[in-house]
Amino acid sequence: MTGGHTPRSRRRTAALALASALLALSACNGPAGSGEGAATPLPVASEPVPLGPWRLVLDEEFDGTALDTSRWATCYDWNRDGCTNSGNNELQWYLPQQVSVRGGELTLTAQRHDTRGSDGKTYPWRSGMVSTGRDQWYGEPRRTFTYGYVEASVRVPAEAGMFPAFWMMPASRFTPPEIDIMEFLGSTSTVHMYVHWIEPDGERARQRGTFGPADFSGRFHVYGVLWEPYALVWYVDGVERLRVTNPERIPDVPMEVLLNLAVGVPEAPPAAVDEARMQVDWVRVWQH
Numbered sequence: 001m002t003g004g005h006t007p008r009s010r011r012r013t014a015a016l017a018l019a020s021a022l023l024a025l026s027a028c029n030g031p032a033g034s035g036e037g038a039a040t041p042l043p044v045a046s047e048p049v050p051l052g053p054w055r056l057v058l059d060e061e062f063d064g065t066a067l068d069t070s071r072w073a074t075c076y077d078w079n080r081d082g083c084t085n086s087g088n089n090e091l092q093w094y095l096p097q098q099v100s101v102r103g104g105e106l107t108l109t110a111q112r113h114d115t116r117g118s119d120g121k122t123y124p125w126r127s128g129m130v131s132t133g134r135d136q137w138y139g140e141p142r143r144t145f146t147y148g149y150v151e152a153s154v155r156v157p158a159e160a161g162m163f164p165a166f167w168m169m170p171a172s173r174f175t176p177p178e179i180d181i182m183e184f185l186g187s188t189s190t191v192h193m194y195v196h197w198i199e200p201d202g203e204r205a206r207q208r209g210t211f212g213p214a215d216f217s218g219r220f221h222v223y224g225v226l227w228e229p230y231a232l233v234w235y236v237d238g239v240e241r242l243r244v245t246n247p248e249r250i251p252d253v254p255m256e257v258l259l260n261l262a263v264g265v266p267e268a269p270p271a272a273v274d275e276a277r278m279q280v281d282w283v284r285v286w287q288h
Contacts, residue, residue: 013051022171038132058143058257058285062106067099070142073128077137077173080118089233090163091125091264093117098128106130106280108261110162125269128278129260131170140189144171145253148287151224151235152259156184157276163262164278166223170254176204177251181234186266189213192240193234197249207249209234209242218282227251236287255267257283 060071067074074096075083082095093115100107108128110271113125132143139250145168168179176196183192190212199205226233234242244250261278263269269276 092127093123132257153281159276161266
């Protein structure tokens with residue numbers, strides 16, 4: 001398989017990630033920090049250690065030859081023949097044909113191609129995304145989650161100018177709050193992790209963590225977040241990299257799961273880049 005992994009080895013990596021998450025919860029004094037740089041690695045068990053009544057509520061292996069649209073939408077709630085995120089000044093227009101499933105993997109493909117959006121603008125790129133949310137503004141989300149352990153095995157593209165992300169947004173359709181499990185901004189050597197919230201005075205705020213350097217585009221990596229009322233804990237390949245324990249910063253509303261390959265944040269791709277792919281082997285959500 002791509003990156004030298006086999007499906008079995010990637011599934012075992014997922015088990016190790018969950019084990020680390022649950023081990024971290026069992027510690028009375030887990031490692032704390034601002035999230036700038038690496039935290040002290042946690043012990044990793046050889047098998048899952050279910051310290052509590054956990055159950056697997058979403059287990060997506062991307063089997064078959066097409067996306068399961070009963071589980072996944074291919075746009076944001078404001079979908080009208082495609083969509084984009086204008087708040088980030090992104091360069092792509094998301095379209096369902098940029099999302100494919102083959103060989104047990106989901107692929108989101110970004111291509112340089114002038115694309116007329118239903119908002120009347122022309123975008124220089126088209127790309128793909130998936131969400132457990134709605135097909136359109138007045139629809140119902142497919143799946144939402146409040147608390148749990150959310151993880152995915154992802155290989156990000158090496159091409160410059162891409163903005164791959166694995167994140168969660170409220171089912172209310174308004175952010176913040178927001179949990180960014182994984183983002184790559186301007187480089188594939190450092191992963192960014194964020195939580196966004198609104199302060200009591202109404203101001204928007206966020207806390208960031210980073211981990212690297214590493215060649216994240218060279219193979220699949222497992223990105224996860226443990227979301228509990230008293231803590232948010234981010235993991236990369238089963239090792240804790242950021243912890244937030246201030247309850248005012250921790251979301252307490254139902255949220256959707258999203259994976260997308262945006263383009264042009266923070267900078268546009270160089271002229272030599274015409275295509276990039278983000279691959280996803282699996283997505284899982286565990287809850288008590």
